[in-house]
Amino acid sequence: MNEEKTLILRSQQHDFEAFSKLVSLYENMVFNLAYRLLNNAEDAEDVLQETFLNAFKSIKNFRSEAKFSTWLYRIAYNLCLAKLKYRPKHNYNSIDIQDGVFEKIQVNTNHLHDWSVSPEDNLLTKELSAILEKAILDLPQQNRAVFVLRDVEGYTTQEVSDITSLSVSAVKSRLHRARLMLRGQLSEALKARVS
Numbered sequence: 001m002n003e004e005k006t007l008i009l010r011s012q013q014h015d016f017e018a019f020s021k022l023v024s025l026y027e028n029m030v031f032n033l034a035y036r037l038l039n040n041a042e043d044a045e046d047v048l049q050e051t052f053l054n055a056f057k058s059i060k061n062f063r064s065e066a067k068f069s070t071w072l073y074r075i076a077y078n079l080c081l082a083k084l085k086y087r088p089k090h091n092y093n094s095i096d097i098q099d100g101v102f103e104k105i106q107v108n109t110n111h112l113h114d115w116s117v118s119p120e121d122n123l124l125t126k127e128l129s130a131i132l133e134k135a136i137l138d139l140p141q142q143n144r145a146v147f148v149l150r151d152v153e154g155y156t157t158q159e160v161s162d163i164t165s166l167s168v169s170a171v172k173s174r175l176h177r178a179r180l181m182l183r184g185q186l187s188e189a190l191k192a193r194v195s
Contacts, residue, residue: 029073160175
């Protein structure tokens with residue numbers, strides 16, 4: 001039996017230490033999903049806490065038919081939808097790099113810096129990343145959620161279907177629309193930058 005299954009079984013018997021290890025394994029993933037869907041660090045923190053509270057309360061109902069991470073993501077996703085439901089439309093928060101939000105987002109540091117990249121290329125990459133982030137935030141909420149889960153977080157189409165309670169064909173359709181919208185927005189942004 002692998003470590004995660006052991007931790008789940010112990011957590012189902014109200015072992016707080018085992019559950020805190022599960023929290024440690026998945027807290028970054030849950031926070032990242034919530035932050036990408038809500039674009040607000042405080043709301044993402046709330047969802048993070050509520051997700052694990054709800055998970056602990058209902059862990060006895062968890063069946064190993066789905067992956068534990070998929071089950072957690074479904075809880076977090078539903079909490080994000082609830083927060084978005086009561087949020088005024090077009091409530092975009094500007095992100096202040098000084099506020100420490102990016103410290104919580106896990107970044108892959110397994111690669112070495114490419115010294116052959118010029119400072120101009122570095123700046124262009126940062127500008128393109130900012131344009132992409134804004135384009136993702138401008139997507140309609142349903143399409144953004146599917147895009148983030150599938151293309152950013154790397155879940156399979158079936159797993160996204162399980163998390164969102166959408167059919168596989170609905171996931172594919174929303175993902176296709178999101179990609180087309182992003183392609184259009186990025187194309188417009190790049191044209192504006194060049195001219």
